[in-house]
Amino acid sequence: MIECSIFDVYNSRDRHKIYVRECNANILDEIKYIENLGFTPLNIGKEIALFINRLNSFRYLQLDVQEFLVKLFDSQKKQCRTSNTHLLFIYNLGILLEPTLRLDAQQLLKEFSKTSALIILWENRLKDGDRLFWPAQEDLYFLDMSDLHVKKLHYAI
Numbered sequence: 001m002i003e004c005s006i007f008d009v010y011n012s013r014d015r016h017k018i019y020v021r022e023c024n025a026n027i028l029d030e031i032k033y034i035e036n037l038g039f040t041p042l043n044i045g046k047e048i049a050l051f052i053n054r055l056n057s058f059r060y061l062q063l064d065v066q067e068f069l070v071k072l073f074d075s076q077k078k079q080c081r082t083s084n085t086h087l088l089f090i091y092n093l094g095i096l097l098e099p100t101l102r103l104d105a106q107q108l109l110k111e112f113s114k115t116s117a118l119i120i121l122w123e124n125r126l127k128d129g130d131r132l133f134w135p136a137q138e139d140l141y142f143l144d145m146s147d148l149h150v151k152k153l154h155y156a157i
Helices: 006-010 027-036 044-054 061-076 105-112
Strands: 002-004 018-022 086-091 117-122 125-127 131-133 142-144 151-153
Touching: 006 151, 027 086, 027 117, 044 061, 061 105, 105 117
Parallel strands: 002 151, 018 117, 018 151, 086 117
Antiparallel strands: 125 131, 131 142
């Protein structure tokens, strides 16, 4: 995995702009720091759970959730003060792999990263630089980002 700074994010000409910031045990500190910079990291699990809780029917759950996420991502991205780049910080992605939702998490993230820089705050593990997983469920639930050339973001936000 290539490592980069926030300045590389601002100047990226990559087709897909997906970055991982490994947070390990200090994700709350990372979130506070990012909020102090004027960005609001999205808790994906919480947002989807609240959305599903408001639904009257689950008949088109997959489509409803996917459409909700596309709109949420687009409404929450924020332009940097020093460049034209739009950024979106997200965390707590486990719900994207919930079998009941039948979402294609990789495709969803891939599509959004074409127009904005997507920074994943990841408090779990990375394997081979582009496979995000939970330690107890490494082979069962994971995000395979190998076709996206994900970059690792330094603490230079």
